[in-house]
Amino acid sequence: MKTIVTDSPEEAASFILSGETAAFPTETVYGLGADAFNAAAVRKIFEAKGRPTDNPLIAHIADVGEVDRVADFSSRIAQRLAERFFPGPLTLVLPKHTDVPLVVTADLDTIAVRAPENKEAQAFLRVCACPVAAPSANRSGRPSPTTWQAVLEDLDGRISCVLRGEPSVVGLESTVVDCTTDIPRVLRTGGVTLEALREVVPDMQGPQHDPGDTPRSPGMRHRHYAPVARVVLVDKAPSIPPRETAGYIGIEDPGETAQSDSGGRWRLVEQVATPEAYAHRLFDFMRRCDAAGVETIYCQTVEPTGIGAAIMDRLQRAEKGSAGSR
Numbered sequence: 610m611k612t613i614v615t616d617s618p619e620e621a622a623s624f625i626l627s628g629e630t631a632a633f634p635t636e637t638v639y640g641l642g643a644d645a646f647n648a649a650a651v652r653k654i655f656e657a658k659g660r661p662t663d664n665p666l667i668a669h670i671a672d673v674g675e676v677d678r679v680a681d682f683s684s685r686i687a688q689r690l691a692e693r694f695f696p697g698p699l700t701l702v703l704p705k706h707t708d709v710p711l712v713v714t715a716d717l718d719t720i721a722v723r724a725p726e727n728k729e730a731q732a733f734l735r736v737c738a739c740p741v742a743a744p745s746a747n748r749s750g751r752p753s754p755t756t757w758q759a760v761l762e763d764l765d766g767r768i769s770c771v772l773r774g775e776p777s778v779v780g781l782e783s784t785v786v787d788c789t790t791d792i793p794r795v796l797r798t799g800g801v802t803l804e805a806l807r808e809v810v811p812d813m814q815g816p817q818h819d820p821g822d823t824p825r826s827p828g829m830r831h832r833h834y835a836p837v838a839r840v841v842l843v844d845k846a847p848s849i850p851p852r853e854t855a856g857y858i859g860i861e862d863p864g865e866t867a868q869s870d871s872g873g874r875w876r877l878v879e880q881v882a883t884p885e886a887y888a889h890r891l892f893d894f895m896r897r898c899d900a901a902g903v904e905t906i907y908c909q910t911v912e913p914t915g916i917g918a919a920i921m922d923r924l925q926r927a928e929k930g931s932a933g934s935r
């Protein structure tokens with residue numbers, strides 16, 4: 610299959626309307642979409658990504674007014690969260706309407722819904738005029754793509770189209786909140802912080818950390834966000850570059866920033882100023898390290914508050930899923 614790269618939301622939407630797949634930019638990461646009401650089209654997403662079929666997708670809508678096309682939106686708490694955070698990097702899990710094919714939700718009777726804030730995503734979704742089911746547009750298990758080039762790196766020849774846009778501003782996936790229980794719970798940390806959610810819903814539950822608990826967000830069981838390189842977490846910048854071919858990302862300056870193939874110098878260094886910049890750069894840095902043949906990526910840990918909670922979640926998953934412990 611030839612993958613078309615386009616700047617036209619109309620052209621990208623034409624593939625969705627004819628039952629094909631198209632990747633599109635959002636503020637979190639790039640998504641790989643198909644018409645949520647077309648089961649055969651949605652199956653192509655799972656095939657292209659090599660995604661386990663028990664990992665549900667997110668229904669993307671152009672506007673908060675479309676939530677009730679796919680879900681029961683009668684929960685007052687869900688409405689208040691949507692009022693405050695839609696459009697934006699928040700996904701709400703709600704009771705699913707029965708006419709949405711079960712392939713979208715991996716057989717669950719709940720559905721995840723999000724209205725992205727990114728302007729190109731909104732233009733694309735408006736032309737599609739259907740809810741677009743989409744996970745991140747990467748090969749399953751790889752770091753999510755935050756640029757259109759990263760989408761092609763993983764999926765060129767496996768999907769019909771990529772809508773070319775800017776690099777994703779947030780750089781990490783959306784926060785997923787389960788609104789089907791009396792007290793809503795964060796199932797996945799992401800672009801909207803727990804602190805911000807609690808301003809609207811003070812008793813919002815944080816994510817479960819006990820690995821013995823059955824994850825309510827099925828995708829959380831799977832290997833995620835892992836580069837080919839081994840990921841090592843460090844609480845401060847190593848002052849001496851390691852002997853192996855290594856990369857470093859962190860807020861502190863690691864000192865020796867020269868890039869060279871030998872002599873114990875860092876091959877690639879990404880020194881960020883803020884946790885937001887860390888989130889924005891992280892997945893792209895992992896991909897650049899893989900492209901440069903880096904063996905080990907040293908990632909500085911951050912305070913697990915605000916966006917730092919999502920950064921630490923992704924770093925810990927990458928560390929677990931990376932070559933060193935695979």
Ligand code: AMP
Nearest residue numbers: 665666702719720721744745826828829
């Ligand atoms: P991705 O956008 O690639 O991160 O994939 C979407 C993620 O949303 C899944 O991996 C799940 O973690 C989450 N998700 C989607 N639908 C549901 C649902 N019905 N209940 C709980 N979590 C969901």
Ligand code: MG
Nearest residue numbers: 744745746753
């Ligand atoms: Mg994903």
